Amino acid sequence: MTDTRxxxxxxxxxxxxxxxxxxxxxxxxxxxHPEHERGGAxxxxxxxxxxxxxxxxxxRACLHHALQTHEPYGVWGGLGESERRSLLAHTA
Ligand code: SF4
Incomplete structure (x- = not known):
């Protein structure tokens, strides 16, 4: 869930x-992604x-927003969920 704070x-x-x-x-x-979407789809x-x-x-503004709010779902600023998680993990 987005950290609304x-x-x-x-x-x-x-x-x-x-x-x-x-x-x-x-x-x-x-x-x-819809629920249960996996793999190639x-x-x-x-x-x-x-x-x-x-x-x-x-x-740029979109990605900044997604990283700042720790947006967990979807594609934002050209990056997917796992890519943003990885970026945040390396900048924490
Ligand atoms: S999700 Fe993609 S298309 Fe939508 S505002 Fe962000 S960068 Fe632009």
Whole structure:
């Protein structure tokens, strides 16, 4: 679960980047895995999400947000769940 204590203040400048997110045109099902998704299906979905992130103008802000809040689920800023966990483990 997201650590809500780490969320930024509800001020426009902290959240404005989301207005420019490339994923706004796609459903959550591209970025968040359904229950029991495994193997090749998961890899294909994650790669599709990461390809969208690769063209996103706010990728950096998105990844920063996900790392700051320890967002546990989904693809954020071009990184999957295990990739963010690994990054956080190496910077703790
Ligand atoms: S980097 Fe990816 S997840 Fe983040 S806002 Fe852009 S498209 Fe969405």
């Amino acid at each position: 780490r969320l930024p203040w509800p001020r426009t400048e902290h959240w404005d980047w989301q207005r420019h997110a490339a994923c706004r045109e796609y459903g959550d099902t591209v970025f968040f 998961r890899l294909r979905r994650e790669n599709a999400a990461k390809a969208i992130c690769g063209h996103c103008p706010v990728q």
